[in-house]
Amino acid sequence: MNRAQGFTLIELVMVIVLLAIVATISVQFVSLSTRGAIDLSSRQQRAFSGVVIGEQITRALREALPGSVRVNSDGSCIEWMPVVVVSNYLNLPSGGTPDSFEAVPLAGGASAQGRVVVYGYGSNLYSTGSPGPVSPPATLPAGPSPVTVTFDGGATHRFTTQSPERKFFLIEDPRTFCQQGRFLYRYRDYGIRSSVAAALPTAMPGREVLAAGLVPGSLVFEVVPPTLQRSGVVSFRLQLQSPESGELTSLSQEVQIRNVP
Structure with missing residues (x-):
């Protein structure tokens, strides 16, 4: 007479334990892969945002009247006449x-x-x-x-x-880029003022959001004024931060202000 075939309780427990280990490793692998893809996408998005911000600032300042570019005391705002x-x-x-x-x-x-x-x-x-x-x-x-x-x-x-x-x-009348908190704003239609960033508009259409996600206080503009022998140069730097991971992306760029007497 043949004996009945089957699993013992010990064998069944061992299989369950092995399957649990494999499942745990698989879940960790998938989780790390997903997190890596999300982090990479976040870095690419911040890098792209930095390129867009830099290009918008560059294009605007290249249209500036030579000698009209000026910054405030801490470099967080820059003003020019287009x-x-x-x-x-x-x-x-x-x-x-x-x-x-x-x-x-x-x-x-x-x-x-x-x-x-x-x-x-x-x-x-x-x-x-x-x-x-x-x-x-x-x-x-x-x-x-x-x-x-x-x-x-x-x-x-x-x-x-x-x-x-x-x-x-x-x-045209002056324009201004200015950082406030995590936002970079563009201001217009406020007239000519004696000092930078004075009496700027507080709502649309005079104030527009140019970018978000900046590290507070990270944007700094510096201006080398033009002379009759050379053009002016504006340099600026800023940092963008991921709201999820807190990872930072830095941007530094220079813009030449053409000197045409």
Whole structure:
């Protein structure tokens, strides 16, 4: 007579223990692999965010009027005046109440509006007094040469000096990048102020969120002003932090401000 075949209790317990060990190792392996993939994705995302932030700051500052870039005392804010167009004047405003001047029209028959700046080197570009390098808002019309640039609202203005190349810039009102906590903001439409980051807007549309996830106090701007022999340079550095792991990604970059008298 054949004996009945089966497992003993000891064999069954050993199989259960071995299966538990294999399952534990498998779960740990999958968990570590998943965590590694998540960490890698987080690093890639922060690196991409750093590239985007750096490119946005670089593109904005490359349009800055030479000599208009300035920072606050701790370097957390930077301000500049964006250039709209550049042209040449035929004469500067003259007479008792100078309210216009003749200029070369823009290519393509375009028109433009903004403040006129004539040779602002060595001057305070954030002072709009007359005489001075920065005019009140003005309009550069389209038309055959010459065109007449007129200060808006019947305003008058005298410029401090002439440009060696008879060149003038048409600029927009200042813009500012400023870090507050974990956010980087871009400010506009607040007018010309005597000091940096003064009376900035507190809501849209004057304040826009440019980036988030910055380490508080990590953003620092530094400016080397332009001279007649070389261009200006803006350097900035910042850190981005993962909210899950706390891991940091650092960014450091320089921007050249083209020097065009």
